[in-house]
Amino acid sequence: MRPHAGHGLCSACWQRRPERPFVAGENLIARLADPPPWLGELISHLAAGHSPARACGLIGQLGRLLDDEHPNHPQALLERARLPGRSMGPLARGLEIFFVERGLALATDHAERLAAGRRRRRIDAVPEPLRPAAEAFNTFLLRSRERARRAGTLPRADVTLDIKLSTVRDLAQHVCARGKQDWALVDVHDIEAFLAAQPKNRPRRLQIARQFFRFAKSHKMILIDPTSGLSAKAAKGFIGQTLTLDQQRRLFQRWITDPAVHPHEALLGILSLLHGASSAEVRHLRLDGIDPGNRAIRLGQRPRLVPLDPVSWSIVQRCMAHRETQSTSNPHLMVTKGTKAGRHPASVAYVSHILDPAGISPQVLRSTRLIDLVNIMDAKLVAAAFGMTPEGIMIYLADHVADGRLPRPPNSETCRPHSSSTDGRASGRP
Structure with missing residues (x-):
């Protein structure tokens, strides 16, 4: 018999x-001649974060490392x-969380390695004749971040460097497609064509292009900056997408009545639709931020x-x-x-695709809610409630007054409300 x-x-x-x-852990402790004092607590940590079969496999791997x-020492073992x-690997992730929380070891440089790999792939995608300048620009960005860290200022995050290198990569590919193999041959027409490919990203792409060409000019790679004289021409009002009332009703019914909808989709959809929550606020929502007595939650940097x-x-x-049902010690709700085996929030990629079955994005839901609030309330009150700056909330103000918004003057059957718009754009309200 088995x-x-x-x-x-x-x-x-x-x-x-x-x-x-726990049985496998007791056998491991009994087998070791000098078991570490933290081994029993580590076994409980692995058992709490994984299924019994996976935890037993990890304990077996841990035993082979302890027997060599x-x-x-915790740092060497990690x-x-x-x-x-x-x-x-799952064992290294579990050891890192356990040792770092108890001050037994320092965190690994795994995130830095992944970021370096992403930067390397972006640089390798630059056409070979233009690649040395991209390499030098990457080195310049890394040195600037290191100086900012030593000075105590705000250093650029890895995602910011990824965006900059991605823009330089796209610009290099665009320039090579136009038959130019040298950065010195790029002119203003090439930059205009590059910016016209993505009109909504024009301000950000122009800013990165300016920084790159300033760097190239200071290092004698080019003689003339092709971005000088260009204007971002950013729209001063909201130009994004919003939902009509019928679309909002259909989504509301889907998330409260359909039992097949995943709880994470319903959570992000309802909080964005009714409370204007962003995907980042829902990602970082923790259990200690939920108040069952008052039926309230803490979202992001909102003051209350x-x-x-x-x-x-x-x-x-x-x-x-x-x-x-997931038997996890992760402090986040999502x-x-x-x-579930760690303590980090859900990834950005996961949250950005939660609402794909509904065919909508969290940003559209949030924009719809904010536009509705700022047009029926004081914009400064909305900014204070959402933890935003008054300048950030003002772009959601409608520049066209709908027919049903203003009271009809007495004895004036033909009088119609006039638009306060100067550029003819319609309101973002549904």
């Missing part, structure tokens, strides 16, 4: 027994547990707790029930398969 058959269990039930990781001839490649209506509170409870 060993587990003596317990009267089939193989599937044996694999799911919750005490298996290398030192078992370095040996890392796997080569883009993923450091956001009170929830009965529908929104039921969606939050549904998401909490879904989180309980926990995914990749984050």
